[in-house]
Amino acid sequence: MGGxxxxxxSSExxxxxxxxxxxxMAVCLLTYFLHHNQDEQIKGILQKAYEISKGHVAQITSIFKDEGIPIPDGFSExxxxxxxxxxxxxxxxxxFVYSMSRMGMVNTSFITVNTARKxxxxxxxxxxQQTTMLYQQATTLMLEKGVYDRPPLIPYPDQVEYVEKPSYISGFWKKRPLNVAEITEVFFNTERNYFSILLCMGLLQVVKDKEIHDYIAEGKKISEKQINTFNDILMREELLGNVCVSLDVTDSTVSPFSNRLIVTLFxxxxxxxxxxIGHALSLSMRTDLAVYYEKYILEILLYSAKGFEMMVERGWMLKPPHAPDRRKLQN
Structure with missing residues (x-):
């Protein structure tokens, strides 16, 4: 990629x-899952995800070397x-592949629209494209294995309608039923937090460092609160709620990950x-949902700040490339 x-x-x-x-980080985590996984179908997807992530690391390394940019300190075995x-x-x-590919599609699309060099x-x-393919394959296999919790079904609309009253956005007194965009965001926010709780459950069994243990426990509580809030909304709308279909945590008490890897993942x-959650907020037209989303965004930002401080104090936080201090240079 030279020449x-x-x-x-700066955006690139x-x-x-x-x-x-x-x-x-994905390469490191996928190495762990590949080492232990015995299901041949799942192992095939894990192997594909591992090879894709490893290829991405190699390509970015090549670009940085060509441009004379230092390679970030990453993770290894x-x-x-x-x-x-x-x-x-x-x-x-x-x-893991399902959740990370869903989130990866969001991140990668944001980055892609800010690039121009060919x-x-x-x-x-x-x-x-590769991340989308992984998501598609993981979702298909989850459906085959009966562990994909599908969003609620609603009757098909039989006509096009217009909003007739400003009270359409009301969410605290007389409420209208949730629309399809709101159902989608409530459902998948809950699903994402189930994944987080399983991750926290496992790590709480193995992390011995008290500060990190307390940090993980706090994250688990935040996820539990979100699940309770949004499942309650779905239940009150008679849309049922998300059901955690399996308990995927063993009884091991030996940590397979370094503390730095764990905190960086969080x-x-x-x-x-x-x-x-910001995306969910932008699509929600009922005021009760907007209030809940704003509340949880603030709570996660405060929680994230604690993790940031911990990483800085322990020398784990990499400083991203930044613009020069022109005033300092001029003086």
Missing amino acids: HSIRLT IGGLWAAYLQEN KDLNLTAPPLFYDMFGLS DVMDFFVTML HSLNSIDVTL
């Missing part, structure tokens, strides 16, 4: 930097303890969670 006379823009550097850290007993059963590996744009377009999940 370019066009310099990378930022996108590549973020993608490198995300994909490098030193951050894994593959001799530890399995912390999750096989099905969680499939849930090699960088081509890279992210391909990355988006920092990454917090970031995408704020993005997705």
Whole structure:
């Protein structure tokens, strides 16, 4: 990818930097799941995800080397303890690919629309296509295995209607039924938090560091509150609620991951969670939903700040590339 006379823009550097850290972490985690997983169908998807993420890391490394940009300090097998007993059963590996590919499509699409240099744009377009393919394969296999919890069904509309009253947005007194966009966001927000709770359950069994243990426990409570809030809304609308179809955590008490990897993973999940709840907020036309989403965005931001401070104090937080301090240079 050498020979370019066009310099990378700040958005392209930022996108590549973020993608490198995300994909490098994915390689490490997928190495762990591949080591333990015994289900041949799931193992096939894990292997494909591993090869794709490893290829992304290699491509970004090549671009950075060509441009003279330092390679970020990532993770390696030193951050894994593959001799530890399995912390999750096989099905969680499939849930991991499903959840991370859903979130990856969101992140990658945001980055892609901010790129222009051909090699960088081509890279992210391909990355988006590969992530979409992984999501499609993971979802198909979950359906086959009966572990995909489908969103609520509603009767098909029989006519086109217009909003007739401003009270359409009311959510605290006389409420209208949820529309399809609102049902979608409530449902998948709940599903995402079930995944987070399973992750927290496993890590709480193995993390010995008190500060990190308390941080994970707080994250679990935040996810539980969201599930209770939004499942209650679905139940009151007689749409039922999400059902956690399986318990994927073993009884192991030996950590397979380094503390740095664990806290960095939570920092990454917090970031995408704020993005997705913000998206849900933008689509919600009932005021009660908007209030709940605003409340949880603030709560996650405060929670994320604690993780950030912990990473800085422990020397784990990488500083992203930034603009020069012109005032300092001028003086």
